[in-house]
Amino acid sequence: GAGVSQSPSNKVTEKGKDVELRxxxxxxxxxxxxxxxxLGQGLEFLIYFQGNSAPDKSGLPSDRFSAERTGGSxxxxxxxxxxxxxxxxxxxxxxxxxxxxxxxxxGTQLSVL
Amino acid sequence: QKEVExxxxxxxxxxxxxxxxxxxxxxxxxxYFMWYRQYSRKGPELLMxxxxxxxxxxxxxxxxxxxxxxxxxxxxxxxxxxxxxTYLCAMSSSGNTxxxxxxxxxxxxIA
Numbered sequence: 001g002a003g004v005s006q007s008p009s010n011k012v013t014e015k016g017k018d019v020e021l022r023x024x025x026x027x028x029x030x031x032x033x034x035x036x037x038x039l040g041q042g043l044e045f046l047i048y049f050q051g052n053s054a055p056d057k058s059g060l061p062s063d064r065f066s067a068e069r070t071g072g073s074x075x076x077x078x079x080x081x082x083x084x085x086x087x088x089x090x091x092x093x094x095x096x097x098x099x100x101x102x103x104x105x106x107g108t109q110l111s112v113l
Numbered sequence: 114q115k116e117v118e119x120x121x122x123x124x125x126x127x128x129x130x131x132x133x134x135x136x137x138x139x140x141x142x143x144x145y146f147m148w149y150r151q152y153s154r155k156g157p158e159l160l161m162x163x164x165x166x167x168x169x170x171x172x173x174x175x176x177x178x179x180x181x182x183x184x185x186x187x188x189x190x191x192x193x194x195x196x197x198x199t200y201l202c203a204m205s206s207s208g209n210t211x212x213x214x215x216x217x218x219x220x221x222x223i224a
Contacts (some may be wrong), residue, residue, distance in 0.1 A: 004156070010174070033211070035214075039215065040121065041216060042117070042201065042214040042215050042216040043157070043201065043203075043212075043214040045211040045212070045213070048211055056211065058211075059211065072159050076202070091156055091157075101159055101162065102157075102159070102212065103158075103159075104156025104158065105156050106154065106155050106156050107155075107156055109169060
């Protein structure tokens with residue numbers, strides 16, 4: 001079966017541009033997470049979707065960051081007016097329902113020039 | 114003080130050595146403890162999962178949790194070059210809270 005799929009795998013953009021990152025979770029998984037991994041840093045929680053509940057946005061670093069999940073499946077993370085400090089690997093993970101066993105995608109490497 | 118502290122290494126050991134990886138944490142509410150392994154340019158994958166205090170063994174891997182000391186460990190016996198990766202500890206409290214990760218320890222096992 002397919003794992004968590006993320007696209008693009010690499011994205012280079014100019015400062016001030018908007019970017020969209022896509023995540024296809026494992027079929028049937030109700031929970032979906034976005035994390036950010038910067039060089040030398042651990043995984044930083046961004047946002048969490050569980051079924052039809054309101055998402056937990058407590059980790060979003062600023063209002064330039066937003067995410068949606070359509071039809072309880074595919075999710076898009078949008079970063080508006082990108083800054084150089086947004087450069088990182090953005091990881092998506094899904095889970096059958098609980099918050100413990102996360103299945104991660106390979107991530108999108110975002111570089112803001 | 115960060116919620117989870119983990120020495121980033123790098124740690125380099127010869128093949129066959131016993132490896133000890135550790136994390137400390139400050140939040141006494143944490144009850145679920147995990148170790149993830151991350152190969153270069155890949156996402157983390159779950160390696161070990163432990164609830165509350167105690168030991169758990171799976172093949173060459175043993176996870177230990179000491180809640181009284183707020184300290185968790187991962188031991189790798191008979192280490193192999195294929196174990197070369199970054200190891201991240203992660204933990205969460207009961208209820209609806211996100212996993213908190215350590216920075217990861219980069220391990221190299223030299224043949």
